[in-house]
Amino acid sequence: MNFKNSKLLILGIILVMLLTACGGGNSNNNENSESSSGNKSSKEKTIDMAQINWAENIAATNMWKVILENRGYDVKFHSLNMGVIMKALEKNDGKELDVTLEVWLPVQDKQYYEKYKDDVFFAETTWYDKAKVGLVVPSYMKKVDSITDLKKYREKFEGKINGFESGAGTMLVTEDMIKEYGLNYELVPSSTPAMLGALKEAIDNKEPIVVPLWKPHRAFANMDLKFLKDPKKTYGEVEKIHFAAREGFNKEFPEVAKWMKNWQMDDQSIGTLMSYVNKAEEPIEGARKWVKENQDLINKWVGSKKESDSSK
Structure with missing residues (x-):
């Protein structure tokens, strides 16, 4: 091969390499263009949701899993306590x-x-605004009507308040309550199922027991209970339930954030949902049944599925 032909061959190879490189660059640009146009990857459609082992939380999280997955999202649960969640x-x-x-x-x-308000988004809107928290005893304990009565009957309760997961807000408030009322009691942490099991066993045997509990909760439908009066209002009065998210969630999932801000439930709706979830073999099955029967209410929060699909 002469020098001239060799030179032409080398130039041809270089030209092919340049064209190949340019083609790869165009491919990347197309991918970036598609990504920036709003077409989300499967990861971007996944919502990681906290789940706490409380009756109303199991019900609400499974309800939202059904609603969101019906609209093309993937919801993954993470079973955590409140401290880890924040x-x-x-x-x-x-x-x-x-x-x-x-x-x-x-x-x-x-x-x-107070600790996380500058770094975590706390929704101003509430989805339930008639919540109540306090110490609860079986209704057959006629002489124990107030937290102040616990001093007099310390021996009956063995100086023990049966609690649930340590780190939960109500457990922290209960520790404050013990100090404020000057009670010589120990708050014994466990788990919510263990606490409810101990409560049921005590009621079956007509024994004294005191636990921190809250409404809405299916325990009040299944057991005859009463809240103890709280003269110092350590537990507050009416509590409201909000959702919270990491900063940036509202921008990355604007329609979901909007739906959750529209979300509101009353005693009837949350009570029925918890009942369905509790009776089902799997919580998600109970949630699916409730969602199917309450489309009018859900459409008030998220719009119809056709409206949701057309907005994407």
Whole structure:
């Protein structure tokens, strides 16, 4: 091969390489263009949702899983306690957690709100505004009507308040309550199922027991209970339940954030939902049944599925 032909061959190879490189660049630009146009990847359609082992939380999280997955999202649950939830939301990286459905204010979760309000989005709107928290005893304990009565009957209760998960806002408030009322009691942490099991066993045997509890809760439908009067109002009066999310969630999932801000439930709706979820073999089955029967209410929050699809 002469020098001239060799030179032409080399130039041809270089030209092919340049064209190939340009073609790859165009491919990347197309991918970036598609991404920036709003077409979300499967990861971007995934919502990581906190779940707490409380009856109303299990019901609400499964309800939203059904609603969101019907509209093309994937919802992953993360079973955590309140302290871990707030820390995960504070990280604001979307890798661990996007949203939690249950923050009780103004009292129960006040400590978490004060600590994280600058780094976590707390919705101003509420989805339930008639919540109540306090110490509860079986109704057959006729002489125990107030927290102040616990001093007199300390021996009956063995100086013990049966609690649930440590770190929960209500557990922190209960620790404050013990100090404010000067009670010589121990708050014994466990789990919500264990606490409810101990409550049921005590009632079956007509024994004394005192636990921190809240409404809405299916326990009040299944057991004859009463709240103890709280003269110092340590537990507050009416509590309201908000959702909270990591900063940036509202921009990345604007329609979901809008739907959750529209979300409102009353005693009838949350009570029926909890009942369906509790009776079903799997919570998601009970939630699906409730969602199917309450489309008019759900459409008030999120619009019809046709409206949701057309907005994407």
